[in-house]
Amino acid sequence: MDTLMYINENRVRELLDWDKVFEVTEKAMEAVARNRAIQNARSVTDLNQSNLLFVMPGRLNDNDNGALGCKIVSYFPQNTNLPPLMANIVLMDDATGALQAVIAATEITAWRTAAASAVATKYLHNENNKILAIIGAGAQAKIHAVCLSYFFKFEEVRVWNRNEERAMKLVAELNDDGKSKCRFTACGSVQSCVADADVLVTTTGADDTLLKLEWLKQDVHINAVGVSLNCREIDDEVYKASNVYIDHWEGARDELKHLLDIGIQFKGQIGDLICGSIKPPSEKSITIFESLGMAVEDCAMARMIYDLHVEKSNVTDKRVVK
Ligand SMILES: NC(=O)C1=CN([C@@H]2O[C@H](COP(=O)(O)OP(=O)(O)OC[C@H]3O[C@@H](n4cnc5c(N)ncnc54)[C@H](O)[C@@H]3O)[C@@H](O)[C@H]2O)C=CC1
Numbered sequence: 001m002d003t004l005m006y007i008n009e010n011r012v013r014e015l016l017d018w019d020k021v022f023e024v025t026e027k028a029m030e031a032v033a034r035n036r037a038i039q040n041a042r043s044v045t046d047l048n049q050s051n052l053l054f055v056m057p058g059r060l061n062d063n064d065n066g067a068l069g070c071k072i073v074s075y076f077p078q079n080t081n082l083p084p085l086m087a088n089i090v091l092m093d094d095a096t097g098a099l100q101a102v103i104a105a106t107e108i109t110a111w112r113t114a115a116a117s118a119v120a121t122k123y124l125h126n127e128n129n130k131i132l133a134i135i136g137a138g139a140q141a142k143i144h145a146v147c148l149s150y151f152f153k154f155e156e157v158r159v160w161n162r163n164e165e166r167a168m169k170l171v172a173e174l175n176d177d178g179k180s181k182c183r184f185t186a187c188g189s190v191q192s193c194v195a196d197a198d199v200l201v202t203t204t205g206a207d208d209t210l211l212k213l214e215w216l217k218q219d220v221h222i223n224a225v226g227v228s229l230n231c232r233e234i235d236d237e238v239y240k241a242s243n244v245y246i247d248h249w250e251g252a253r254d255e256l257k258h259l260l261d262i263g264i265q266f267k268g269q270i271g272d273l274i275c276g277s278i279k280p281p282s283e284k285s286i287t288i289f290e291s292l293g294m295a296v297e298d299c300a301m302a303r304m305i306y307d308l309h310v311e312k313s314n315v316t317d318k319r320v321v322k
């Protein structure tokens with residue numbers, strides 16, 4: 001009988017660990033700069049100007065984390081009983097292209113996106129990180145609060161959301177969790193949230209501008225995570241005053257045309273910083289990591305989860321479709 005190996009969200013959650021996810025994500029970002037990754041610009045299907053379908057194929061050439069895979073992500077922002085963003089990865093045998101497993105990737109997407117921001121923060125703003133400001137209070141906001149407070153010594157993590165109640169609910173949850181020593185607070189305005197912030201994360205994908213240059217510290221690092229067809233959550237003046245980094249050129253040329261159109265020249269990929277082929281700015285300046293998300297990060301994560309699952313479950317027959 002044919003059997004399909006499906007690794008579900010609960011099992012994926014059991015196997016995730018921040019140090020490992022950071023290592024795998026950093027290696028995938030580095031592999032992009034070393035030309036050991038294949039990923040074209042992804043396909044983004046506009047279902048109705050709000051709901052989106054992303055198809056993200058990639059291949060990562062790496063002894064430990066190498067993989068061939070394709071992630072399919074749906075983003076239905078109005079979902080209430082289901083997560084707005086849901087994803088699955090089809091993992092294939094690198095040598096033959098045969099199907100190996102289908103892996104639930106909603107958690108993977110959250111974790112590797114936050115880990116990519118942590119990697120970017122490590123290379124662009126590794127010191128004096130006291131205040132973290134997060135714009136938005138959805139899945140990405142929550143996972144960034146958890147991840148960045150795990151890797152950096154923030155004293156305070158502030159959250160702003162257009163619906164303040166949701167921000168208050170999220171910070172109550174984070175404070176109750178007790179895993180982090182820092183204080184989580186909700187703010188009534190974007191301006192009060194970002195004032196004096198050392199690191200900032202934007203997670204709304206809003207098509208109206210939320211973030212103004214005059215509110216920001218002169219050397220704040222921004223992880224710009226929101227992605228939508230018309231994402232404008234950061235004002236053009238902020239980009240013009242900043243050193244802007246990307247995760248991969250193929251995606252940036254396709255999905256960040258609006259920034260190229262206003263004359264922004266990207267300084268390079270985060271992987272280039274990891275390899276040392278480019279250096280972070282020597283002068284005090286605002287830095288932005290314009291995160292789109294990469295298929296090869298998902299390939300690396302899928303390989304990690306598959307290997308851990310097989311090892312820990314004593315799976316003897318690794319073939320999926322017989
Ligand atoms: N860079 C990357 O690798 C990834 C980026 N994303 C993007 O991150 C964003 C957030 O994803 P999730 O947290 O899963 O979504 P979510 O739906 O759980 O959270 C979105 C948050 O943004 C707020 N928001 C939405 N529209 C807004 C507006 N016009 N003004 C102010 N606030 C607004 C919502 O109130 C909510 O707090 C999306 O744009 C998604 O496409 C998601 C996964 C990976």
Ligand SMILES: O=C([O-])C1=[NH+]CCC1
Binds near residue numbers: 054109293
């Ligand atoms: O990389 C990713 O998975 C996504 N980026 C934007 C929405 C989903």
